[in-house]
Amino acid sequence: MKTTVQLVIITIVVFFLGSCKKDTSGVKIGIASKMLSNKVWYLDHKQEGGVTKSYVGQATYSISFLKNKTTKDSDGYTGLYLIENQNNQLQIRVSALSVNNNSISYVHVIESIGDTKMILSYFPSGQTEKIKLFYTSRN
């Protein structure tokens, strides 16, 4: 009887102090993919060298990311995208082709992402000041 009681107590203690599932980069990528995909993202603002340009209410650049990992933008580029975690920082890697078969590939860092708001950034080649792109999504 005493052994049973002790067993119950030990089991309860172990059960309560048991560790929780650990997060991995896969968890972050999973959440980011869910937030990013199957939407069209419209560029609202562009911040460069401390100057912010607004495109709200104007014809603006847009890009769509689909669940099947394909992407298409308003400049006519279509291709593939990948979300990856580098140095604990989420990134979108895009490889695309234009209508004229010109290839383009770039990596943008995800500064912030939600269901409707996203901020991406990148360093233009040869420059030390980063450019921030502020997007709003519409389904």
Added chain:
Amino acid sequence: MNTPNPIDTSSFKANFHSYFVLLLLVMSIGVVHAQAPRKPTNWMLAPINTDSLVLYVTGSVVFSKQSLKERGVTTPFNYLYDEVNNNVYKTGFSLGVRFEGKLKRNNRYSVSVTMNQINAGTYYKKKFTLSPFIEEFTHFKSDKIFTTINIAPHYKYFIPLRGIKNYTFYAIAGPSFDYRISKISQESLVNRATKRAFIGADFGVEIERDSRYLFFAHYKLGTNISQTTVPVKLNRFEIGMCINTKHLFNSKIK
């Protein structure tokens, strides 16, 4: 060619906690039944009259709210504050078993093991802004609905009230342990923010009728046992009823 289906271990993993809870409940009932006819020999059980053990089934309505404060969550996610914040008590329920015994004089103790379906309003104490682009947001989104197994030993202090026949009143207090058995969402897992175990304190009143049934109203205040980047305070009001199994099933415990 037909290929054999791979063994689905994920369903077992997902249900592991449920199996464990079931085992725990069965073991708890087994302990109650086994202890009842014996006289205590242990010094800790000495003041407890185990002959008086009574088994109840219990059910209650639970109103819950969780308050949480981000501390150094490093995720790039933004959840619009107005969409996730809901500073209200929401309704869930609780079912389980409880056994009661007498202490010296008129006071009693009770130990309950219950399964709780928590439906909690969520109050995010900290919010961020990237004005004018994002007005108010949080980096973390908590689960609002989850299931816990709760173990709560309570001390019941008899309140002598004159002029009320057939009913006895008790004030109760005691610790409370909750373990989350439902699956944790991906959103809640980032930065290892969500912890499964809660510890808390319970206070309340109970009205009993001839050990047949009793009504109770408890306030439960819980917090995470282990350290986390998003500490949660889980506040609950519980209003419920216990029915003596002896009267419910017309069988004797002893």
